[in-house]
Amino acid sequence: MHTRSAPSPVGVVTACAAFVLIGALQALYGPVVSAFRADFGIGLGTAGLALGAHFVGGVAGVLVHAGLSRRFPARALLAVSLVVMAAGGAGVALAPRWPLALSAALVAGIGFGGIDYGLNDLFTRAYTRRGPAMLNILNAHFGVGAVAGPFLVAALGPHRYPAIFLGFAVASLLLVPGLRGIRPGDGRAPAGATAPGATAPGVTAPGVTARSLALLAAFVTVYVMNVGIEAAVGGWEPTHLETIGHSAAGAASATSVYWLMLTVGRFLVVPLTLRWSDRTIVVGSCVGAAVCLALSAVPPLAAVAYAGVGLFIAPVFPTALPWLRRAVPEAREAGAYVIAASMIGGVVVPPLVGGGITWTGVAALPVLLSVLNGLCLATLWWIIRAQRTGSPSGEAGPARSGCVRTPGPGSVPKRP
Structure with missing residues (x-):
């Protein structure tokens, strides 16, 4: 490597x-x-x-x-x-x-x-x-x-x-x-080296295929949903908590804890990234968020459950970027598209959730957010299947295993 x-x-x-x-x-x-x-x-x-x-x-x-x-x-x-x-x-x-x-x-x-x-x-x-x-x-x-x-x-x-x-x-x-x-060459492979997913020197890189565009669109969907849920919880959690009996001050404090957990979650996941693959962490984070969103519908658990949503959803944005680069290596600006889309999601999704609340009532907030998170999980499932069917061996390439194997004597540690 x-x-x-x-x-x-x-x-x-x-x-x-x-x-x-x-x-x-x-x-x-x-x-x-x-x-x-x-x-x-x-x-x-x-x-x-x-x-x-x-x-x-x-x-x-x-x-x-x-x-x-x-x-x-x-x-x-x-x-x-x-x-x-x-x-x-x-x-x-x-x-x-x-x-x-x-x-x-x-x-x-x-x-x-x-x-x-x-x-x-x-x-x-x-x-x-x-x-x-x-x-x-x-x-x-x-x-x-x-x-x-x-x-x-x-x-x-x-x-x-x-x-x-x-x-x-x-x-x-x-x-x-x-x-x-930050030196001029930072982020570039040394002379004679090949980046993961890139072609060797002198080999023409493949063009962006329909499959690549579909994968990129899927990652854009994941980012829009992820940041949209993040912003929607931050925007609507106080209203939901007050509706189910919390005081205004308590609801505001719980929302502050939610935002704090978004930060803490990214620090806590750092040691896990050295053992588990980015794909495993992203999927596991969305599953954990799904459990917490379901628990947020239970009034006595709602405040703690929202904090859990922040903790689990925190690693998705940064951890999915290396997975994206590996999945769509021929789209050099793929990261730009998903980051731009995430900003749009943060602006567009909360008002859409607000419209749903107007129609169904504030108590339905956990259900609405769970639907968005379910769409995120379904898209991740599709991405994994698309990577498996698109690789010659039928496996998901570099992200095949969820855990990094312990290297043997004299071997070089390598992350999936």
Whole structure:
């Protein structure tokens, strides 16, 4: 097994710090809605457009970064993304009118998307055996920022959002020098080496086939459902808990625990990724989430069950990326499509669940979420079958076993 060029410790620390920042950025807009309304004289719905602009910019940032990744090194694109994100954050802080603040949120989102995709893609390519572990560590820091951002707003007060966004912009710029830990060749195989799923030097890579497109569409479905469930639980859990008898304060606290479990779950799964395959962890996580969603329909267990949903669903996003790259190696920008789709899922699915709640009642939330998770499991089952039937031996290729075998004397450890 070849070793790819990986970021230095400085590069890894910088990447994790960048994910703390993008997690905080995404989580800042909700707590400062009241301050936006007071400063710009706008309604609640209009103020909520800031988060929508952020996600639209995020999708654009992902696609632009992916399109430019063949022409420019990762370090240069990440530096530009940090600068763009800083400019957007400063714009939100200093904008004299709401349209300018909204445009600044869009710009900040573009930088956000570039960082999100660029670092996930870099870690996917740079690490082979430790890929799922490193990706979970990276994405866990997103959760750290998402938890810390609202606490910062609560401590300083929503009315001080200009200072918070300016501080965010400065922090983004301070990370640029740390990108020296990401070398121009990071994420690329050394000369003469072949990446998993890639063709050998001098061999023409196969084109994207109908089967590859079907697999890519299946992974997009998994990501849309996964992030959609994640956002829908965070958005509708308080309402459901209050409906079944919890106090407003208790429901809010339980939701905070849910978001905390999304972070803790990614840290806890790291040692498991060194023993179990990415495929096994993703499927096991979705099965665990299914059990917890079913238990959330039982009022005395609901709050704890939702925390379990966060714990189980946490590893799916980062852990499925290496599986995707192995399943569709000929689609170089496959990661961009699923990350962009996940952002769309986070925006679209919660309102759809809200529509279902309007029709069926809040008590049906666990059922609606279970249906989405069932679709996710069915899609994973199809992906596994498609990989088995598509390989010459009839097996699922590198992900055949759920557990890494203990290497014999003199052998090189290898992750499935």
